[in-house]
Amino acid sequence: MEPMQQSERQALICRLIQAMQNEGSWAGQTHIQKSVLFLQDLMGVPMGYQFVLYLHGPFSFDLRNELAKMRARLMLDIKPRSIYGPSFDLGHWGDQAAARSEKRYEEAIQFVAKKVSCNDTRTLEELSTAFFLKDKYPNLSDSDIAIWINKLKPHITTSRAYFAIGKVEELRTAAACVQITEHAAS
Amino acid sequence: MVAGPYHEIRDPIHGFIKLDSHERRALDSPSVQRLRHIHQLAMSYLIYPGATHMRFEHSLGVMELAGRVYDVVTAEYNLHESIASFVRQIPADERSYWRKVLRMAALCHDIGHLPFSHAAEIELLPNDWNHEKITARLVLSDSMKEIWECMRPPLNPKDVAKIAVGPEKMRDESFSDWEALLSEIISGEAFGVDRMDYLLRDSHHAGVAYGRFDHHRLIETMRILPADQDSDAPTLGIEEGGIHAAEALLLARYFMFMQVYYHRVRIAYDLHLEEFLRDWLPNGQFPTEENELQRLTDNEILQVIYQAASDPSAPGHVHASRISKRRHFRPVYTTNPADRKNHDDPLTTIFSACVEEYGEDSVRKREHTQLDPAAAFPVTDSRGNVSSSETVSDLLGSIPLANVGVVLMDPSQVSDARRWLDADKDDILVASGNGG
Numbered sequence: 001m002e003p004m005q006q007s008e009r010q011a012l013i014c015r016l017i018q019a020m021q022n023e024g025s026w027a028g029q030t031h032i033q034k035s036v037l038f039l040q041d042l043m044g045v046p047m048g049y050q051f052v053l054y055l056h057g058p059f060s061f062d063l064r065n066e067l068a069k070m071r072a073r074l075m076l077d078i079k080p081r082s083i084y085g086p087s088f089d090l091g092h093w094g095d096q097a098a099a100r101s102e103k104r105y106e107e108a109i110q111f112v113a114k115k116v117s118c119n120d121t122r123t124l125e126e127l128s129t130a131f132f133l134k135d136k137y138p139n140l141s142d143s144d145i146a147i148w149i150n151k152l153k154p155h156i157t158t159s160r161a162y163f164a165i166g167k168v169e170e171l172r173t174a175a176a177c178v179q180i181t182e183h184a185a186s
Numbered sequence: 187m188v189a190g191p192y193h194e195i196r197d198p199i200h201g202f203i204k205l206d207s208h209e210r211r212a213l214d215s216p217s218v219q220r221l222r223h224i225h226q227l228a229m230s231y232l233i234y235p236g237a238t239h240m241r242f243e244h245s246l247g248v249m250e251l252a253g254r255v256y257d258v259v260t261a262e263y264n265l266h267e268s269i270a271s272f273v274r275q276i277p278a279d280e281r282s283y284w285r286k287v288l289r290m291a292a293l294c295h296d297i298g299h300l301p302f303s304h305a306a307e308i309e310l311l312p313n314d315w316n317h318e319k320i321t322a323r324l325v326l327s328d329s330m331k332e333i334w335e336c337m338r339p340p341l342n343p344k345d346v347a348k349i350a351v352g353p354e355k356m357r358d359e360s361f362s363d364w365e366a367l368l369s370e371i372i373s374g375e376a377f378g379v380d381r382m383d384y385l386l387r388d389s390h391h392a393g394v395a396y397g398r399f400d401h402h403r404l405i406e407t408m409r410i411l412p413a414d415q416d417s418d419a420p421t422l423g424i425e426e427g428g429i430h431a432a433e434a435l436l437l438a439r440y441f442m443f444m445q446v447y448y449h450r451v452r453i454a455y456d457l458h459l460e461e462f463l464r465d466w467l468p469n470g471q472f473p474t475e476e477n478e479l480q481r482l483t484d485n486e487i488l489q490v491i492y493q494a495a496s497d498p499s500a501p502g503h504v505h506a507s508r509i510s511k512r513r514h515f516r517p518v519y520t521t522n523p524a525d526r527k528n529h530d531d532p533l534t535t536i537f538s539a540c541v542e543e544y545g546e547d548s549v550r551k552r553e554h555t556q557l558d559p560a561a562a563f564p565v566t567d568s569r570g571n572v573s574s575s576e577t578v579s580d581l582l583g584s585i586p587l588a589n590v591g592v593v594l595m596d597p598s599q600v601s602d603a604r605r606w607l608d609a610d611k612d613d614i615l616v617a618s619g620n621g622g
Binding site: 054080093 | 271272354356357360362367413417418419421556558559562587589
């Protein structure tokens with residue numbers, strides 16, 4: 001699939017944040033980064049962001065830049081919150097942008113909002129790192145991936161890494177039932 | 187911490203900067219010396235006459251600050267209980283190795299810059315190229331490899347390249363938490379020393395006070411902390427005594443972007459420089475080959491600009507004249523909060539209307555947004571409790587995002603265009619139907 005246009009992508013991010021908030025997600029920077037990773041690379045929504053392994057796991061600098069541009073355009077706003085840092089909210093033009101989002105991706109958005117976005121940042125880091133490495137190196141065994149995760153991120157024990165790899169497989173199985181079609185539920 | 191014999195260089199911002207003889211070899215390399223001829227702020231000296239400083243001294247400053255921050259955050263007495271094992275797992279000799287890697291990465295972080303720094307970089311390089319990619323290639327070049335190998339201990343060139351360029355531009359590499367943290371010391375969104383140095387240095391040379399903040403206090407209070415209450419991922423934060431210095435840094439950044447980096451006349455000069463280079467460079471692009479790039483500095487470009495300005499048959503003559511004779515485009519419209527709130531995309535609407543009225547040759551549009559606004563960072567109190575910066579500062583959550591959108595026009599039509607927009611701007615925006 002061709003990567004989508006910027007306006008289409010921004011509309012989708014607004015819709016994703018709406019869905020995350022409806023599911024009770026904090027919608028902070030880490031939550032949005034990981035949710036978009038799964039929306040793009042697990043659900044197959046062609047947003048065109050490149051992720052690299054960084055602090056807190058996979059991170060897209062392109063997405064960070066996009067969020068800043070969306071703030072400048074008043075599509076998004078930052079809401080200061082307490083101990084866990086700020087969260088994103090829709091800005092003055094956010095609802096209008098969200099309403100323009102492609103309905104065929106709605107089911108995928110809802111899946112990610114329900115299954116991924118509500119996790120805390122520690123779980124999100126573990127899940128997304130496991131998913132990212134499994135996706136990038138499909139020939140490596142679970143054991144190799146778990147050891148590698150621990151080496152890159154010593155605060156994630158190998159047993160936590162194993163657990164995350166298992167959760168990722170569960171997500172893959174569940175995601176296979178979600179289709180992206182013109183007629184998907186909205 | 188510097189192995190003797192060492193050398194001292196006097197710096198207007200940091201006093202004496204010290205380096206040992208091995209590090210000096212890197213400093214004396216052609217790639218680093220070339221930075222003596224690349225302006226830190228491109229053509230901003232045409233607006234702020236004092237802003238003639240070069241990337242060379244900035245690179246020295248970043249090296250100095252990187253070493254200071256490293257010493258503070260890895261000092262045993264500054265390790266936070268929950269993160270101490272993360273640092274202690276690295277043996278002392280390795281910590282000394284990484285300190286040198288960090289300093290050399292900081293010294294070299296800008297060596298891939300094209301003439302006039304960031305101006306028109308993306309447009310004038312082949313696809314998938316940027317100055318960071320050139321930096322990595324130069325750090326890994328045979329001539330630099332020899333320097334890294336002669337150091338004591340020898341440095342792995344790839345380590346230097348990774349920390350110098352960082353994960354944003356070295357996307358094929360996996361960064362461990364330790365490597366990501368070192369890279370964050372140089373280019374981190376909140377407390378990167380690259381940013382600290384350029385704010386202090388640019389404000390000093392431009393003669394504006396906005397960029398100053400208490401960097402001594404800030405650095406002394408920097409710590410490696412867990413990212414938030416939910417996560418053990420290590421990141422850079424501060425002890426709460428440094429919160430006002432951190433506020434001052436982030437405010438300084440906002441003001442410097444709005445007053446200096448996004449100055450509308452600087453934007454106009456960048457535009458003319460880009461248009462000139464597109465006409466003058468072979469195939470409209472900079473070379474990426476090491477030796478060819480090494481020969482290109484601001485000096486060579488300025489020379490051809492002045493030649494082209496006096497020769498109507500030269501490629502880029504019109505744009506060169508605009509630069510050398512100060513006949514640059516002038517702003518006729520700048521985005522503002524009210525227009526952005528009442529209209530979806532006021533910049534494009536006004537730009538299109540100007541093009542329709544005056545023709546596309548006379549009108550340009552540029553928009554700049556600060557793409558790496560600092561997110562919240564962890565703060566620890568004297569008992570070791572960690573919380574988000576927003577719980578200890580009312581100010582940090584309120585600092586706006588720096589953003590400037592501007593429509594520029596040929597000076598011969600500016601007066602007329604301004605009168606026209608004064609009278610018709612609101613009608614133009616309403617007629618576009620994209621808001622209000």
